[in-house]
Amino acid sequence: MPELPEVETVVRTLAPRLCGSVIARIATTASRVFRGRQKEIEAALAGKRILEVRRHGKNILIELGTRLLRIHLGMTGKLLFDPVNATHPRATLHLRNSQARVLVFDDPRHFGRFELIEDVSALALGPDPLEISPSEFTQALHARRGPVKSLLLNQAFLRGMGNIYTDESLFQARIHPLTPACAVPPEKAKALHEAMRRVLLEAIEQGGSSISDYVDAEGREGAFQSQHRVYGREGKPCSRCGEVIRRIVVGQRGTHYCERCQPAPRGIRSPVAGAK
DNA sequence: TGGAATGTTCGGCT
DNA sequence: AAGCCGAACATTCC
Numbered sequence: 571m572p573e574l575p576e577v578e579t580v581v582r583t584l585a586p587r588l589c590g591s592v593i594a595r596i597a598t599t600a601s602r603v604f605r606g607r608q609k610e611i612e613a614a615l616a617g618k619r620i621l622e623v624r625r626h627g628k629n630i631l632i633e634l635g636t637r638l639l640r641i642h643l644g645m646t647g648k649l650l651f652d653p654v655n656a657t658h659p660r661a662t663l664h665l666r667n668s669q670a671r672v673l674v675f676d677d678p679r680h681f682g683r684f685e686l687i688e689d690v691s692a693l694a695l696g697p698d699p700l701e702i703s704p705s706e707f708t709q710a711l712h713a714r715r716g717p718v719k720s721l722l723l724n725q726a727f728l729r730g731m732g733n734i735y736t737d738e739s740l741f742q743a744r745i746h747p748l749t750p751a752c753a754v755p756p757e758k759a760k761a762l763h764e765a766m767r768r769v770l771l772e773a774i775e776q777g778g779s780s781i782s783d784y785v786d787a788e789g790r791e792g793a794f795q796s797q798h799r800v801y802g803r804e805g806k807p808c809s810r811c812g813e814v815i816r817r818i819v820v821g822q823r824g825t826h827y828c829e830r831c832q833p834a835p836r837g838i839r840s841p842v843a844g845a846k
Numbered sequence: 847t848g849g850a851a852t853g854t855t856c857g858g859c860t
Numbered sequence: 861a862a863g864c865c866g867a868a869c870a871t872t873c874c
Contacts, residue, residue, distance in 0.1 A: 573852055602870095628853080645853050646871080658871085679870050681853060716864060725854080732852055781852065782873085801852095822866070824850070 572643040573732030574699070575773035576784055576792065577628050580649060583787040584630070584673075585623040587651065591668030592619045596684075600660040603675065605685040614686055615639065615663075627695045627729025637686050640693070644681025649787045650674045673787070695729035699766045702728070708759040711751045718754055718762075719747035720821035731766070734779055734801045737826045739765040741800045746832045746840070747818070747825045753835055772797065800826040816840070 572580070593615050601608050614637065622633035630649070632639040641649070650656055656676035661684065663673040675682065687693070697706070714721050721727050722736045731739075740747050742765035745758055754762065778784060778792030781802060785791055795802075799809050804817035804826060813830040818841050834840045 576852070642854080643852090645851070678872065679851090679853095681869070681871095683854090714863080720864080723853090734852060779852075784852070821864090823853095 572628055572645075572647065572784070573735050573778075574625075574628060574730030574770055575735070575776075575794065576778035576786075577625050577630060577643065577730075578774050579778045579786050579792065580643075581623055581625045581630055583790075584649065587668055587670045587787075588620045588623050588632070588665070588673070590620065591670075592617065592666040594664040594666050597662045597664065598660070600680065602680050603660045603677070603682060603684050605683045611684065611686050626690050626693065627698065627725055628732070629693065631690065637688060638690070640683075640685045640687050641675070642683045642685075644677060644679065644683065646679045646783075647675060647677040647682030648783075648785060650676055650785075650789065651787055652789060655785075655789055695725050696727045697729065699728050699730055700770060702763075704760050704763045707763045708756055711754055711759050711762075714751040716751060717748045717820055718745060718751045719823075719825055721751045723821065723823065730770075733823050733825075734781070734798070735766070735769055735773065737801045738769045738799060741827060741832060742769060744831050746834045746838065747820050747827055748838050748840065749835050750838075800828060802826065 596612055596615050604611050618634040620632055621635055624631050630641040651670045651673060653672055653674045656674045658676055658678040659674050660677050661675040665671060719736060719740060722731045739762060743758055743762040745754060745762060773779060773794040776792055776794035779795040780791035781795050800815050803815045806815050808815055808828040808831060811830050813828050815826055816829055818825050829840060
Protein backbone atom coordinates (compact mmCIF):
# COMPACT_ATOMS: atom_id res chain seq x y z
CA MET A 571 0.00 0.00 0.00
CA PRO A 572 2.29 2.71 1.11
CA GLU A 573 4.68 4.86 -0.81
CA LEU A 574 5.42 8.51 -0.20
CA PRO A 575 2.05 9.88 -1.43
CA GLU A 576 0.03 7.30 0.51
CA VAL A 577 2.00 7.84 3.71
CA GLU A 578 1.71 11.61 3.27
CA THR A 579 -2.06 11.22 2.88
CA VAL A 580 -2.29 9.03 5.97
CA VAL A 581 -0.27 11.55 7.98
CA ARG A 582 -2.58 14.36 6.88
CA THR A 583 -5.60 12.42 8.10
CA LEU A 584 -3.90 11.43 11.36
CA ALA A 585 -2.47 14.77 12.40
CA PRO A 586 -5.66 16.76 13.13
CA ARG A 587 -7.13 14.01 15.29
CA LEU A 588 -3.97 12.84 17.04
CA CYS A 589 -2.12 16.06 17.81
CA GLY A 590 -2.60 17.07 21.42
CA SER A 591 -4.20 13.81 22.44
CA VAL A 592 -2.73 11.40 24.96
CA ILE A 593 -1.96 7.72 24.44
CA ALA A 594 -3.66 5.90 27.33
CA ARG A 595 -2.09 2.60 26.35
CA ILE A 596 -1.28 0.34 23.43
CA ALA A 597 -2.90 -3.09 23.20
CA THR A 598 -1.21 -5.69 21.03
CA THR A 599 -2.32 -8.98 19.51
CA ALA A 600 0.85 -9.62 17.53
CA SER A 601 4.14 -8.87 19.27
CA ARG A 602 5.81 -9.11 15.88
CA VAL A 603 4.74 -5.54 15.16
CA PHE A 604 7.35 -4.23 17.55
CA ARG A 605 10.93 -3.71 16.65
CA GLY A 606 12.68 -3.59 20.00
CA ARG A 607 11.41 -4.84 23.33
CA GLN A 608 7.63 -4.93 23.52
CA LYS A 609 7.41 -4.13 27.24
CA GLU A 610 9.74 -1.20 26.90
CA ILE A 611 7.73 0.25 24.02
CA GLU A 612 4.40 -0.24 25.77
CA ALA A 613 5.70 1.42 28.92
CA ALA A 614 7.22 4.29 26.98
CA LEU A 615 3.96 5.04 25.16
CA ALA A 616 1.57 4.93 28.10
CA GLY A 617 0.48 8.39 29.20
CA LYS A 618 2.45 10.25 26.53
CA ARG A 619 1.01 13.25 24.73
CA ILE A 620 1.29 13.35 20.94
CA LEU A 621 2.92 16.63 20.00
CA GLU A 622 3.24 16.20 16.27
CA VAL A 623 2.67 13.68 13.46
CA ARG A 624 4.87 13.84 10.39
CA ARG A 625 6.28 11.81 7.51
CA HIS A 626 9.90 10.80 6.96
CA GLY A 627 10.17 8.87 3.70
CA LYS A 628 7.61 6.10 4.06
CA ASN A 629 7.70 6.31 7.85
CA ILE A 630 5.07 7.92 10.05
CA LEU A 631 6.69 9.70 12.98
CA ILE A 632 4.72 10.42 16.13
CA GLU A 633 6.49 13.00 18.27
CA LEU A 634 6.24 12.18 21.96
CA GLY A 635 8.60 14.87 23.22
CA THR A 636 11.43 12.71 24.53
CA ARG A 637 11.20 10.14 21.77
CA LEU A 638 9.60 9.32 18.43
CA LEU A 639 7.26 6.47 17.68
CA ARG A 640 8.12 5.33 14.18
CA ILE A 641 5.42 3.45 12.30
CA HIS A 642 6.20 1.74 9.02
CA LEU A 643 3.17 0.35 7.21
CA GLY A 644 5.10 -2.34 5.37
CA MET A 645 3.22 -3.67 2.38
CA THR A 646 -0.34 -3.98 3.70
CA GLY A 647 -0.43 -1.94 6.93
CA LYS A 648 -3.27 0.50 7.56
CA LEU A 649 -4.01 2.87 10.41
CA LEU A 650 -7.75 3.15 10.95
CA PHE A 651 -9.82 5.26 13.33
CA ASP A 652 -12.75 2.89 12.90
CA PRO A 653 -11.84 -0.56 14.29
CA VAL A 654 -14.81 -2.11 12.50
CA ASN A 655 -12.89 -1.78 9.23
CA ALA A 656 -9.90 -3.79 10.51
CA THR A 657 -9.68 -7.34 9.17
CA HIS A 658 -6.30 -8.18 10.76
CA PRO A 659 -5.84 -5.89 13.77
CA ARG A 660 -2.34 -6.14 15.22
CA ALA A 661 -2.21 -3.24 17.67
CA THR A 662 -4.58 -0.62 19.06
CA LEU A 663 -3.66 2.78 20.43
CA HIS A 664 -6.22 3.85 23.02
CA LEU A 665 -6.47 7.61 23.10
CA ARG A 666 -7.56 10.28 25.55
CA ASN A 667 -8.45 13.89 24.78
CA SER A 668 -9.07 13.05 21.17
CA GLN A 669 -11.96 13.04 18.74
CA ALA A 670 -10.97 9.44 18.16
CA ARG A 671 -11.11 6.85 20.91
CA VAL A 672 -8.77 4.41 19.20
CA LEU A 673 -6.39 4.06 16.31
CA VAL A 674 -6.07 0.50 15.02
CA PHE A 675 -3.10 -0.89 13.14
CA ASP A 676 -4.46 -3.37 10.61
CA ASP A 677 -1.87 -5.45 8.77
CA PRO A 678 -2.56 -8.85 7.12
CA ARG A 679 1.00 -9.58 6.07
CA HIS A 680 2.75 -8.56 9.29
CA PHE A 681 5.34 -6.50 7.41
CA GLY A 682 4.59 -3.27 9.30
CA ARG A 683 6.58 -2.17 12.35
CA PHE A 684 6.33 0.07 15.42
CA GLU A 685 9.62 1.25 16.85
CA LEU A 686 10.84 3.84 19.32
CA ILE A 687 13.71 5.98 18.12
CA GLU A 688 15.59 8.96 19.50
CA ASP A 689 16.03 10.74 16.24
CA VAL A 690 15.33 10.29 12.52
CA SER A 691 19.05 10.04 11.91
CA ALA A 692 18.79 6.50 13.32
CA LEU A 693 16.89 5.53 10.17
CA ALA A 694 19.78 6.59 7.93
CA LEU A 695 17.60 7.41 4.96
CA GLY A 696 18.53 9.42 1.90
CA PRO A 697 17.06 12.79 0.94
CA ASP A 698 13.35 13.30 0.27
CA PRO A 699 12.67 13.27 -3.49
CA LEU A 700 10.59 16.42 -3.06
CA GLU A 701 13.42 18.25 -1.30
CA ILE A 702 16.59 17.25 -3.15
CA SER A 703 17.80 19.76 -5.77
CA PRO A 704 18.16 18.78 -9.44
CA SER A 705 21.95 19.11 -9.35
CA GLU A 706 22.33 17.12 -6.12
CA PHE A 707 20.13 14.41 -7.57
CA THR A 708 22.07 14.23 -10.83
CA GLN A 709 25.37 14.09 -9.00
CA ALA A 710 24.19 11.30 -6.68
CA LEU A 711 22.75 9.33 -9.60
CA HIS A 712 26.01 9.49 -11.52
CA ALA A 713 27.97 8.05 -8.61
CA ARG A 714 26.16 4.71 -8.80
CA ARG A 715 26.36 1.83 -11.25
CA GLY A 716 23.31 -0.35 -10.60
CA PRO A 717 20.04 -0.16 -12.56
CA VAL A 718 18.36 3.22 -12.08
CA LYS A 719 15.12 1.46 -11.12
CA SER A 720 16.77 -0.36 -8.19
CA LEU A 721 18.53 2.77 -7.05
CA LEU A 722 15.32 4.79 -6.87
CA LEU A 723 13.82 2.07 -4.68
CA ASN A 724 16.82 2.18 -2.32
CA GLN A 725 15.65 4.17 0.72
CA ALA A 726 19.24 4.98 1.72
CA PHE A 727 19.60 6.73 -1.62
CA LEU A 728 16.24 8.51 -1.71
CA ARG A 729 13.48 8.19 0.88
CA GLY A 730 9.92 7.56 -0.19
CA MET A 731 9.99 6.20 -3.74
CA GLY A 732 8.28 2.81 -4.16
CA ASN A 733 7.47 0.52 -7.03
CA ILE A 734 4.49 2.42 -8.47
CA TYR A 735 5.98 5.90 -8.48
CA THR A 736 9.38 4.69 -9.66
CA ASP A 737 7.87 3.04 -12.73
CA GLU A 738 5.66 6.06 -13.40
CA SER A 739 8.55 8.53 -13.03
CA LEU A 740 10.87 6.53 -15.31
CA PHE A 741 8.10 6.46 -17.93
CA GLN A 742 7.57 10.21 -17.69
CA ALA A 743 11.31 10.82 -18.02
CA ARG A 744 11.57 8.25 -20.85
CA ILE A 745 14.30 6.25 -19.14
CA HIS A 746 14.63 2.49 -19.48
CA PRO A 747 14.52 0.93 -15.97
CA LEU A 748 17.66 -1.17 -16.56
CA THR A 749 19.79 1.85 -17.46
CA PRO A 750 22.84 1.99 -15.17
CA ALA A 751 22.36 5.07 -12.97
CA CYS A 752 25.70 6.51 -14.04
CA ALA A 753 24.68 6.14 -17.69
CA VAL A 754 21.58 8.32 -17.41
CA PRO A 755 22.42 11.43 -19.48
CA PRO A 756 22.41 14.69 -17.47
CA GLU A 757 19.35 16.05 -19.27
CA LYS A 758 17.47 12.83 -18.56
CA ALA A 759 18.53 12.96 -14.92
CA LYS A 760 17.01 16.43 -14.75
CA ALA A 761 13.89 15.14 -16.48
CA LEU A 762 13.69 12.31 -13.93
CA HIS A 763 13.96 14.76 -11.06
CA GLU A 764 11.10 16.78 -12.52
CA ALA A 765 9.07 13.65 -13.25
CA MET A 766 9.35 12.43 -9.65
CA ARG A 767 8.16 15.80 -8.37
CA ARG A 768 5.28 15.99 -10.79
CA VAL A 769 4.13 12.41 -10.18
CA LEU A 770 4.48 12.53 -6.39
CA LEU A 771 2.81 15.93 -5.98
CA GLU A 772 -0.07 14.99 -8.25
CA ALA A 773 -0.49 11.66 -6.41
CA ILE A 774 -0.59 13.47 -3.05
CA GLU A 775 -3.22 15.80 -4.45
CA GLN A 776 -5.27 12.74 -5.46
CA GLY A 777 -4.91 11.08 -2.06
CA GLY A 778 -2.52 8.36 -3.29
CA SER A 779 -3.15 5.20 -5.32
CA SER A 780 -5.65 2.57 -4.16
CA ILE A 781 -4.52 -0.42 -6.18
CA SER A 782 -5.51 -3.18 -3.81
CA ASP A 783 -7.04 -2.01 -0.60
CA TYR A 784 -5.19 1.11 0.46
CA VAL A 785 -7.25 3.62 2.43
CA ASP A 786 -6.29 6.56 4.64
CA ALA A 787 -7.01 6.70 8.38
CA GLU A 788 -10.56 7.87 7.70
CA GLY A 789 -11.12 4.90 5.36
CA ARG A 790 -11.05 6.95 2.15
CA GLU A 791 -9.51 5.59 -1.04
CA GLY A 792 -7.07 7.45 -3.25
CA ALA A 793 -7.73 8.26 -6.90
CA PHE A 794 -4.30 8.39 -8.50
CA GLN A 795 -4.47 4.79 -9.79
CA SER A 796 -6.54 6.09 -12.71
CA GLN A 797 -3.54 8.21 -13.74
CA HIS A 798 -1.07 5.31 -13.91
CA ARG A 799 0.55 5.12 -17.34
CA VAL A 800 2.59 1.93 -16.91
CA TYR A 801 2.21 0.43 -13.42
CA GLY A 802 -0.22 -2.50 -13.54
CA ARG A 803 -0.81 -1.95 -17.28
CA GLU A 804 1.12 -4.90 -18.70
CA GLY A 805 -0.22 -5.87 -22.12
CA LYS A 806 -2.21 -2.68 -22.52
CA PRO A 807 -1.34 0.00 -25.07
CA CYS A 808 0.99 2.84 -24.11
CA SER A 809 -1.06 6.00 -23.66
CA ARG A 810 1.61 7.97 -25.48
CA CYS A 811 2.59 5.78 -28.46
CA GLY A 812 0.29 2.76 -28.50
CA GLU A 813 3.07 0.21 -28.02
CA VAL A 814 2.24 -2.65 -25.63
CA ILE A 815 3.37 -2.02 -22.06
CA ARG A 816 5.88 -4.63 -20.94
CA ARG A 817 6.61 -6.15 -17.57
CA ILE A 818 10.08 -7.35 -16.61
CA VAL A 819 11.66 -8.10 -13.23
CA VAL A 820 14.36 -5.77 -11.93
CA GLY A 821 15.84 -6.38 -8.50
CA GLN A 822 13.03 -8.84 -7.74
CA ARG A 823 10.35 -6.20 -8.38
CA GLY A 824 7.83 -6.20 -11.19
CA THR A 825 8.77 -3.37 -13.53
CA HIS A 826 6.46 -1.83 -16.11
CA TYR A 827 7.58 0.27 -19.04
CA CYS A 828 7.13 1.11 -22.70
CA GLU A 829 9.92 -0.25 -24.88
CA ARG A 830 9.34 2.45 -27.51
CA CYS A 831 9.11 5.47 -25.17
CA GLN A 832 11.85 4.12 -22.90
CA PRO A 833 14.33 2.47 -25.28
CA ALA A 834 17.09 0.33 -23.83
CA PRO A 835 20.43 2.16 -23.84
CA ARG A 836 23.36 0.78 -25.81
CA GLY A 837 24.64 -2.44 -24.32
CA ILE A 838 21.46 -3.20 -22.39
CA ARG A 839 19.32 -6.00 -23.71
CA SER A 840 15.75 -6.02 -22.46
CA PRO A 841 14.74 -9.46 -21.31
CA VAL A 842 12.63 -11.14 -23.97
CA ALA A 843 9.59 -13.14 -22.98
CA GLY A 844 10.46 -16.81 -23.00
CA ALA A 845 14.20 -16.21 -22.73
CA LYS A 846 16.08 -17.86 -19.91
C1' DT B 847 -1.84 -24.38 -8.29
C1' DG B 848 1.82 -21.21 -8.82
C1' DG B 849 2.82 -16.60 -9.00
C1' DA B 850 2.54 -11.95 -7.76
C1' DA B 851 1.52 -8.16 -4.52
C1' DT B 852 2.31 -0.59 -2.68
C1' DG B 853 8.47 -3.24 1.40
C1' DT B 854 12.48 -3.97 4.34
C1' DT B 855 16.29 -6.69 6.29
C1' DC B 856 19.94 -9.74 6.40
C1' DG B 857 23.70 -12.61 4.72
C1' DG B 858 26.96 -13.43 1.25
C1' DC B 859 29.75 -12.15 -2.60
C1' DT B 860 32.81 -9.00 -5.10
C1' DA C 861 34.58 -1.90 1.84
C1' DA C 862 30.60 -0.15 -0.12
C1' DG C 863 27.51 -1.78 -3.38
C1' DC C 864 24.82 -5.10 -5.28
C1' DC C 865 21.99 -9.35 -5.32
C1' DG C 866 18.89 -12.81 -3.78
C1' DA C 867 16.31 -15.06 0.01
C1' DA C 868 13.18 -14.50 3.60
C1' DC C 869 9.35 -12.60 6.03
C1' DA C 870 3.22 -13.72 5.92
C1' DT C 871 -1.06 -13.49 3.73
C1' DT C 872 -4.36 -12.85 0.09
C1' DC C 873 -5.92 -12.91 -4.44
C1' DC C 874 -6.35 -14.58 -9.17
